[in-house]
Amino acid sequence: MMNNFLSAVSTILVISLLSACNPASSDSATEEPPLAGAAIGGGFTLTNQDGEKISDTDFAGKYRIIYFGFTYCPDVCPIDLANLMNGLTLAEKEDPAMAEKIQPIFISIDPERDGPEQLKQYVDNFHPRLIGLTGSVDEIAAVAKKYLIIYNKREAEGFSDYLVDHSRQGYLFGPEGEPIALLPYDGTPQQVADEIKRWTQ
Ligand code: NI
Numbered sequence: 001m002m003n004n005f006l007s008a009v010s011t012i013l014v015i016s017l018l019s020a021c022n023p024a025s026s027d028s029a030t031e032e033p034p035l036a037g038a039a040i041g042g043g044f045t046l047t048n049q050d051g052e053k054i055s056d057t058d059f060a061g062k063y064r065i066i067y068f069g070f071t072y073c074p075d076v077c078p079i080d081l082a083n084l085m086n087g088l089t090l091a092e093k094e095d096p097a098m099a100e101k102i103q104p105i106f107i108s109i110d111p112e113r114d115g116p117e118q119l120k121q122y123v124d125n126f127h128p129r130l131i132g133l134t135g136s137v138d139e140i141a142a143v144a145k146k147y148l149i150i151y152n153k154r155e156a157e158g159f160s161d162y163l164v165d166h167s168r169q170g171y172l173f174g175p176e177g178e179p180i181a182l183l184p185y186d187g188t189p190q191q192v193a194d195e196i197k198r199w200t201q
Contacts, residue, residue: 035179040147042177062103064103067084067169069168070109087193087196091193103131152165181195181199
């Protein structure tokens, strides 16, 4: 699903992901989050799966798990989202109070096909609290740029419609929208849960 440029970007981000996977130090409370100070993220106003306008400020005080993708993605997005949301579910079971402070968010980079109704059916498959966000083509382009997500429509053999190559990231942001860490979207639910707990406790 990725061209060479996207692969290169992913490689750079995998390096920071690997550094985030080093064994936890004895005192993780004082450990610097791997994405601390990174110029990733920022404000947005988009439309949720119920057709309501939602802004980043609506999540003030909550950690956010943010994944960008598209509902027609045949393989990558569903697997990544399942890993991330199963990890969140596991973290919720282990620490219900903490998990309530975490908002999972899926942002579509295919707004022409992913309207609110399409998103609503999709997000329900992964987590009961997962919010799906879409917007105009320009709104999505602006938010993707802020969150360092690259995407590109392309025709694909064997598919009747287009596919969208896109960056894969399992972002964890803090209560003020600050970037914290990259969650291991290709890891086990336990690995995802451990990384969530590491930065939210
Ligand atoms: Ni995808």
